[in-house]
Amino acid sequence: MVFLRTMVWSWKDIMLLKWCVFAFGMIVGAYLSEFIKQHVWIFVLAAILLTVRPAIKYFGNNE
Numbered sequence: 001m002v003f004l005r006t007m008v009w010s011w012k013d014i015m016l017l018k019w020c021v022f023a024f025g026m027i028v029g030a031y032l033s034e035f036i037k038q039h040v041w042i043f044v045l046a047a048i049l050l051t052v053r054p055a056i057k058y059f060g061n062n063e
Helices: 011-031 033-038 040-059
Strands: none
């Protein structure tokens, strides 16, 4: 079994993966709500930092 391989995903598979991750995040957030409320700015900062590379790739030069 190879975990890291290149493959082309269909839009249906990507949609299912996104909904799965969204549901998992809701469940984890419900169980850890107090921790997340106490450290909300750390999660906001992490979300912004994780957005930098995809934003640069998307808005960068299309050469």
